[in-house]
Amino acid sequence: MGLSFLLLILSSAFALNNGLGKTPQMGWSTWNHFACNINATVITSAASAMVSSGLSAKGYQYINIDDCWALHQRNANDQLVPDPTKFPQGISGVANYVHSLGLKLGIYSDAGTNTCQGQPGSLDNEQTDANSFASWEIDYLKYDNCNNQNVPPKVRYTDMRVALSQCGRSIFYSICDWGEGDVWTWGNITGNSWRTTQDIKDVWQSMMLNFYLNSMHSQYAGPGGWNDPDMLEVGNGGMNFEEYKSHFSLWALSKAPLIIGCDLTQMSNETLYILGNSDVIAINQDPLGIQATCRLACDYQNYLTGVDVQVWAGQLSGGSQVVALMNWSVLKRNYHLNLRDIAITGNATIYELWDKTTTSGNFIAATGIPPHGIKIYKVTPTS
C-alpha cells in the first residue's frame, strides 16, 4: 500500500503525461527562413497566412517562435523578458492573436546558460521559465542544447520536463539535443519529440543525411513521442521541386514532425502544392504512428553514394502500408517491385500519392522516377 502509493506519486510527478503528440506535430517555425530577424509582425503574418493558405485546415497548428525573442538580461525576478522593440505587446499579445485564429503558439529556450544566439538559457531557471511560458499561454516549447556546461542531457531535459509538468498548462515538449546521450532511449518518457541529428541545411545532402540518421531509431517512435530529423526546408529555394517532394514524403513516412520552415506569406504554388498534399499528410498522421523502415537495397554504401532506388515501407492503420520507391540517383529510374518481396502477399490496391493514380495487382511498376525523385504509395491488400 505504502509503496504503491509512493510509486503513484512518483510516476505522476515525473512522467510527461501531457496527452500531446499522439500524432507528429504539424506547424511552422521562424528559424529556417527568418533566423534572428523576427518580430511580432513576422509571427502574426505567418499565423494569418497559415489560415488563408488553407494549410491550417490540413492540420498545421503550431506557430513557433525560435531563438532571438528575449532581451539579453533577465529581470529583477530572474524572469526572461521578451524584447519590447520586437514584441511591443509581449509574447502574450502574439499568443492572443494566434489563439484567436484557432492556432497554437510555440516558443524556444535552451538547456544551457545561454541560447545558441547568446540570449539567456533556462539551465537552473527551469521552473521560473516554464511558469513564464504558461502565464503567456504558450503551447509548445523547443528546447535547444547550446552552452550546456557538460551537464548530461538526460538530467537537463528531465529538469525541464518536471518544470513543465508543474507549470499548470499542457505544453508540447520538443527536445532539441541533436541526438546526444542516445536521446531516443529516454525521449519518449521525457518529451513529445526529440531531435536525432544536427541542424538541417537547405541542401540535398543534408536532407538525405538527416533522414538516414533518423531512420536508425525507428523502433523508438510512436504515439506521444517522435524522432525529429529537424524542420522542413520545403520552399526555401535550395532544392528543386522533385527534391522537395522527396523531402516532404520522407519526413511523412518517418513520422517526423512537419514543421514548415519557409516564409508562409510568400509561398509559390509548388511549395503550397507540396506542403498541402493531404494524402502525404495522412501517412504522417496515421494513428498507428509506425515509422517506415528500409526494406530493399538498404546498405549504407548505396545510400550515401546515391546510386540506386531504395524501397521503404511501414504499416498503416486499417491493414494498409505505405510503400515508397526513393531514387537517390541523379538519373531517371524505372523500378519493378513484387509486393511479396516486402511481405505483402496477394493482390492489392495501389494508390500513388502525388500522381493520384490507382492500379491493382501484386506488383508496382514505376517508370521514369526522376533524379532524386520519389514514388509513394498507399498499398491496401484486397486478397
Ligand SMILES: *[C@@H]1O[C@H](CO)[C@@H](O)[C@H](O)[C@H]1NC(C)=O
Ligand atoms: C519585422 O521583421 C521583418 C523581417 O525581418 C522586417 O521585414 C520588418 O521590417 C520588421 N517589422 C518591424 C515592425 O520591425
Ligand SMILES: *[C@@H]1O[C@H](CO)[C@@H](O)[C@H](O)[C@H]1NC(C)=O
Ligand atoms: C517508450 O519506449 C519504450 C522503449 O522503447 C517502450 O517500451 C515504451 O512502450 C514506449 N512508451 C510509449 C508511451 O510509447
Ligand SMILES: *[C@@H]1O[C@H](CO)[C@@H](O)[C@H](O)[C@H]1NC(C)=O
Ligand atoms: C498559382 O495558382 C493560382 C491559383 O491556382 C493561379 O491563378 C496562378 O496563376 C498560379 N501561379 C503560378 C505562377 O503558377
Ligand SMILES: *[C@@H]1O[C@H](CO)[C@@H](O)[C@H](O)[C@H]1NC(C)=O
Ligand atoms: C490478382 O490479380 C490478377 C490480375 O492482376 C488476377 O489474375 C489474379 O487472379 C489475382 N489474384 C488473386 C489471388 O486474386
Ligand SMILES: CC(=O)N[C@H]1CO[C@H](CO)[C@@H](O)[C@@H]1O
Ligand atoms: C535496386 C534496383 O532495382 N535498382 C534499379 C534502379 O534503376 C535502374 C535503372 O532503371 C535499375 O537497373 C536498377 O535495377
